[in-house]
Amino acid sequence: LRAELASPDPGALALPVELARAMRQFYADRAYQPVWLNSPHWSDKATQALQYLAAADREGLSARDYMLAPDMTAPHGDKLGAIADMRLTAALMRYVVDVSSGRGAPEKFDPDLFIHPRRPDPAMLLATGLAAPDFRGWLDSLPPAHAPYRRSRDGLARLRQMPADGDWPQLADGPALRAGDRDPRIAILRTQLTQWGDLAVPVATAEAVAAQASADPQFFDSALTEAVTGFQRRHGLAADGIVGAQTRRALNVPPSERARQLALNMERWRWLAPQLGPRHVRVNIADFNLVAVSPDGDTLHSPVIVGRDYRRTPVFSDRIVGLVLSPSWTPPVTILRKDLLPKLREDPDYLIRKRFRVFEGWGDAAREVDPASVDWRNVSTRNLRYWLRQAPGPDNALGGVRFTLTNDFGIYLHDTPDRGLFSRNKRDFSSGCVRVQEAEQLALFALHGDPRWPLDKLRAAMVSGETRTVKLLEPLPVHILYLTAWIDSAGRFQFRDDIYGRDMLLNQALALPGPDLSGNL
Incomplete structure (x- = not known):
């Protein structure tokens, strides 16, 4: 040796x-x-x-x-x-x-x-x-030891027992399928949904066997609508019970491809610390969702809005160390240059309506100027010497609360006054930060029974227009993740679109050959 x-x-x-x-x-x-x-x-x-x-x-x-x-x-x-x-x-x-x-x-x-x-x-x-x-x-x-990892391992074994690529039935292109339709493709749809467990197989009683024998497998009935809706929810699709192009594409993905996807996401779980924290917050970028977890189980679920493709929300672990109630907002230079300047050239009164103050210069030399005195048509990204601060209030981009993190790249969680976007199925509209629909409940979770902040006082402070900074009694771990496949606590497969192409990058990296240990000994 x-x-x-x-x-x-x-x-x-x-x-x-x-x-x-x-x-x-x-x-x-x-x-x-x-x-x-x-x-x-x-x-x-x-x-x-x-x-x-x-x-x-x-x-x-x-x-x-x-x-x-x-x-x-x-x-x-x-x-x-x-x-x-x-x-x-x-x-x-x-x-x-x-x-x-x-x-x-x-x-x-x-x-x-x-x-x-x-x-x-x-x-x-x-x-x-x-x-x-x-x-x-x-x-x-x-x-x-994380429960999601253990469930994924069990789910991977289940996927590998399902039909292989060549045996997976394919739903042919054609008009959308919906309740009341009769179409030969519906028999294939039933097979796919049965394999995934969305369409229940009746218990083999004499009555059930007789009913199944008399049923038309090419008819889209109410049970099939319910099964399609469940499948759509599990894939982050609009749960309308209609098999359109997006749903058809998801149905045609074979289990072997889903197994590969799940294995990639198991790798992501291995990157995390052995302990996420007894109380912690997880944001899944690909799912547009947040969950706050306590020792008693999931405490809070909230839709979120994440970064658009060209301003992606990064993956990282951090801590929420405080709250800013009724915050002001200073737009970062990137947002000022790329988003606000074009808007101001078209609508100079925007700043006044949205209660922005304008400052010229930087540091100690900065001075406040009248927004109406600036000819924004002559301001470009090259000669920009102004910065903005939006006052607290109902129009403030951060809403009633900002959650303070410790990272160096300016990413945080916050409330928002624009509630309409939460109704969208795909919610990648931000510039990288995470907008939280249930921000009030998340603030209450972060405060964790702090006697200084009962719910009524918190609510009042979030709309007071007076900025207050609150240091948490105990920092709250927060994990910003990117998971496109997992098994939920009910044992159901969950799959999401790879909105940032990160599955592709990870798959390419893990496909690289390792050292050859397989020589004939």
Whole structure:
């Protein structure tokens, strides 16, 4: 082993530099003795390790990335035995890191991912496992313990039991299907919805069998309308019970593609801290939804509005440390240049109606000027020397409350006076910050029984027009996520459109080949 590890390429494995360094340290700490061989066979721990590597697919990983040899049989001979031992060590080092914290640094996959999972030292992590009294139990403890991850793992197994690509029925193009229609395509629709569990299969009583035999499978009845509506809700579509183009496209996606999508999202769960916080807030960008979680379960659900495609809301974890009630708003330079200037050139009175104050210059030299005195038609992004501040009130863009976070890129959660956009199904209209429909309830959740702020006082302060800053008694963790597939608490599959193309980027990154550990030993 010492001789093999001293070579520039230990075991001819073409390992990444960091993994090769970890493996050298691992064996040096063990006086270069084999770890997995009980000559001439694998040890019990090696057999257990091989079983977990072979079953890596159940965690949304790829077992081929950790494959050792076709027969998984330990070879004879000192040199081949040393190489086999190193190969199993290298494969298991990769696996234990991948399954616990993900397959790489997220920011390398996508520059809008500001989440930094703790990457454990492979040698130290594996040494901890070998010292554990129950090695198999230790391997079981490595994946995230979050309930959504565990449900996703179970859901992945269910998806892989459904019909494969070539066997998945396809709903042909044509006019939209709705209640009262009779169409040959409806029989295919019934098959698809039955496979997904949206259309219930009647209990096989004599009466049910007779009713089913007399029913017309090509007729769109009320039960089918209910099933279509449920399917649409699970896919974030308008739940109108009508099978139009969007619903048809979603129905035609085979389970194997949904399994790939779910596996990508399991990787995202691995990036998160082991503990999200007993009380925390999660925003799912792709779902346009927020949930506030307490030890008793989900406490609050709220629709949200997130960044449009060219001003994407980033992925990150942070803390809500305070509230600003009846806030003022200073538009960032980007919004001022790209959104407000064109509006002001067309409608100079906009500033007065919306209660904006105008300042010229910066810092201590800034002075307030009359909005009517500025000829906005002659102000461009190049000669812009003004900035704005909107007074608190019913027209303020931040509504009655802003939730103060600690990040460096100016992203926060806030209320909004424009309530109409929440009725939209797809809600990517902001410039990156997150608008919360149930902002009052979220503020109450964040205050967490602070005796200084009962509900009536909070409501009054949010509409008072007098800005007040409130420091939370305890910071509240908030996680801004991007999840396009998950299993909800009722066990239902949930899928969403990849609005920012992040699934595509992650899929490309994870498809990159790893070091070849599958040589014939």
